[in-house]
Amino acid sequence: MQCQRPGILRKDRIGYQAVNRAGKGNQMETGKTAIVTGATRGIGKAIALELAKEGMDIAVIATAQNERSEKALEEIGQTGVKVRLFTGDVSVQEDTARMMEQINSEFEHVAVLVNNAGITRDSLLLSMKEEDIDRVIDVNLKGCMYMTKACLRPFMKQKKGAIVNISSVVGLMGNAGQANYAAAKAGIIGFTKTIAREYAAKNIRCNAIAPGFICTDMTAQLPPEAAEQLKSQIPLKRLGAAEEVAHLAAFLAGDKSAYITGEVIKVDGGMYI
Numbered sequence: 001m002q003c004q005r006p007g008i009l010r011k012d013r014i015g016y017q018a019v020n021r022a023g024k025g026n027q028m029e030t031g032k033t034a035i036v037t038g039a040t041r042g043i044g045k046a047i048a049l050e051l052a053k054e055g056m057d058i059a060v061i062a063t064a065q066n067e068r069s070e071k072a073l074e075e076i077g078q079t080g081v082k083v084r085l086f087t088g089d090v091s092v093q094e095d096t097a098r099m100m101e102q103i104n105s106e107f108e109h110v111a112v113l114v115n116n117a118g119i120t121r122d123s124l125l126l127s128m129k130e131e132d133i134d135r136v137i138d139v140n141l142k143g144c145m146y147m148t149k150a151c152l153r154p155f156m157k158q159k160k161g162a163i164v165n166i167s168s169v170v171g172l173m174g175n176a177g178q179a180n181y182a183a184a185k186a187g188i189i190g191f192t193k194t195i196a197r198e199y200a201a202k203n204i205r206c207n208a209i210a211p212g213f214i215c216t217d218m219t220a221q222l223p224p225e226a227a228e229q230l231k232s233q234i235p236l237k238r239l240g241a242a243e244e245v246a247h248l249a250a251f252l253a254g255d256k257s258a259y260i261t262g263e264v265i266k267v268d269g270g271m272y273i
C-alpha cells in the first residue's frame with residue numbers, strides 16, 4: 001500500500017526546522033528530555049524526531065535492541081540532541097519502574113512522556129482468544145498507565161510535565177474486528193481525562209491524540225482493495241502520515257499548549273466527524 005503524503009508537509013518541515021534553529025519553535029525548553037515509547041518506527045519514531053528537532057533530548061523505549069532500534073537512534077541523533085535506548089516491555093510494571101530509574105540517572109530533566117507503544121490482535125469478538133484480549137489491553141492500556149505512574153514523581157518534583165497518550169479514533173467510534181483494541185483505546189481516553197484532573201494542580205498536563213488511519217507498518221498489512229475502500233470513507237481521501245500525528249504531539253508536549261489538558265484531538269482526515 002502506497003502512503004500518499006501531501007506536498008506541503010516537506011515544505012512545512014523545512015520551515016519548521018529553520019524556526020527551531022532560531023529558537024522560536026514550540027517553546028520547548030532545551031536541556032529537557034522526552035520519553036517516547038515504541039519510538040523505533042512508525043508514529044513513535046516520527047514523534048521522537050519532531051521533539052528532537054524542537055531541541056529535546058530523547059529517551060527511546062523499545063522492546064529490544066536490534067538493527068531497527070540502532071537505525072532509529074542514529075536518525076534521531078542526527079538532529080544533534082542526546083538520544084539513548086532503554087529496553088523493556090511497557091506492559092510489565094517492574095520494567096517501566098526500572099527503565100524510569102535508568103532514564104533518570106542518564107538524563108536530567110524528564111519533562112515529557114509520549115505513550116505511543118501499541119499493538120493490534122484483530123478478530124471478531126466471538127473468535128477472539130483470551131490471550132489476544134489480555135495482550136492488547138496490557139500493552140495499549142496498562143502500558144500507558146504504568147509508564148505514566150513511573151513518570152509522575154519526577155514530574156511532580158519539578159512541578160511540570162506533559163503527557164501525550166496515543167489513543168485512536170477507533171476508541172471513539174468502535175470498529176468491527178477490534179473489540180480488544182477499541183476498548184483499550186477508549187480506556188486511554190478515560191485515563192487521560194482522569195490524570196489531567198488528578199495532577200493539574202502540580203502543573204502536569206495530560207492529553208490524548210486519536211489518529212485515524214495512518215500509513216505505518218501497523219496499517220501496511222491492509223490489502224490494496226481494503227485501503228482504497230477505506231480512503232473513500234475519509235473526507236480528505238487519503239491515509240495520514242506519521243509526521244502529521246507528530247506535529248500535534250509536539251504541540252501538546254510544548255508550552256504553546258500550556259492551557260490545554262484532558263483533551264482528545266483527532267488526526268483522522270475527517271473520518272469521524
Ligand code: NAD
Pocket residue numbers: 037038039040041042043044061062063088089090091116117118119139143166167168169210211212213214215216217218219
Ligand atoms: P507500529 O506497530 O509501527 O509501532 C508500534 C511500536 O510499539 C513498535 O515500535 C513496537 O515495537 C512498540 N511496542 C509494541 N509493544 C510494545 C511493548 N510491550 N513495549 C514497548 N514497546 C512496544 O504502530 P504505529 O502505527 O506507529 O502505531 C503507534 C501508536 O499509534 C499505537 O499506539 C497505535 O495503536 C496508534 N495508532 C495507530 C494508527 C495507525 O493507523 N497506524 C491509528 C490509530 C492509532
